[in-house]
Amino acid sequence: xxxxxxxxxxxxxxxxxxxxxxxxxxxxxxxxxxxxxxxxxxxxxxxxxxxxxxxxxxxxxxxxxxxxxxxxxxxxxxxxxxxxxxxxxxxxxxxxxxxxxxxxxxxxxx
Amino acid sequence: xxxxxxxxxxxxxxxxxxxxxxxxxxxxxxxxxxxxxxxxxxxxxxxxxxxxxxxxxxxxxxxxxxxxxxxxxxxxxxxxxxxxxxxxxxxxxxxxxxxxxxxxxxxxxxxxxx
Numbered sequence: 001x002x003x004x005x006x007x008x009x010x011x012x013x014x015x016x017x018x019x020x021x022x023x024x025x026x027x028x029x030x031x032x033x034x035x036x037x038x039x040x041x042x043x044x045x046x047x048x049x050x051x052x053x054x055x056x057x058x059x060x061x062x063x064x065x066x067x068x069x070x071x072x073x074x075x076x077x078x079x080x081x082x083x084x085x086x087x088x089x090x091x092x093x094x095x096x097x098x099x100x101x102x103x104x105x106x107x108x109x110x
Numbered sequence: 111x112x113x114x115x116x117x118x119x120x121x122x123x124x125x126x127x128x129x130x131x132x133x134x135x136x137x138x139x140x141x142x143x144x145x146x147x148x149x150x151x152x153x154x155x156x157x158x159x160x161x162x163x164x165x166x167x168x169x170x171x172x173x174x175x176x177x178x179x180x181x182x183x184x185x186x187x188x189x190x191x192x193x194x195x196x197x198x199x200x201x202x203x204x205x206x207x208x209x210x211x212x213x214x215x216x217x218x219x220x221x222x223x224x
Contacts, residue, residue, distance in 0.1 A: 006152075008150055032211065034212065034213075041198075041218075042218075043200065043215040043216065043217055043218055044153070044200075044213075044215055045215075046212055046213075049212060088152055088153065090153075090213070092211050096160075096211060097143070097155060097158050097166070097168070098143065098155075098202075098204065098211060098213050099155065100145070100152045100153040100154075100155075101152050102150060102151055102152035103150075103152045
């Protein structure tokens with residue numbers, strides 16, 4: 001079992017809709033969770049992090065964490081074509097190293 | 111100037127050659143990482159270092175070695191490059207305090223082994 005799992009997609013959403021991305025992790029000791037956005041050929045850039053159960057909102061983005069079920073999700077509201085990218089979930093796992101999932105490719109269609 | 115700088119940005123090398131990828135940072139972070147990215151596979155950890163005297167293997171360290179020359183410098187070497195090491199390589203840094211360890215990435219090095 002991979003430490004961090006994501007659906008590879010592509011997740012196709014119409015412009016203006018909500019994109020919902022999920023991530024599950026295996027290490028119950030994980031303490032902090034990150035969502036990165038990566039455009040093709042570019043470096044990942046941090047969208048937001050979360051470390052407490054519940055929701056955290058930042059602009060059009062909402063991260064949701066459920067430690068009991070070991071999943072973290074990202075909602076993108078009012079999706080824009082510029083949101084088309086690969087979204088990487090990262091977990092601060094055992095030994096405090098950052099472990100990434102395989103990424104979910106999102107396509108926002110005008 | 112970028113806070114995390116990787117050199118070279120692109121490299122084509124032949125099978126069997128030794129190659130070194132370099133990473134330097136001005137963020138003052140203790141922790142540095144080398145990741146490899148292949149299409150559809152996300153970022154896979156090769157090696158990481160929490161300080162100058164600390165080197166740890168990641169999930170795919172075979173065929174790679176690293177050197178932490180200083181707090182600001184972390185190099186990745188391929189002793190004898192092979193074609194399946196063709197990939198995009200990222201260096202990253204993070205602070206050494208606490209559990210919230212946001213990673214800051216370099217621009218990436220695209221390596222092609224022919």
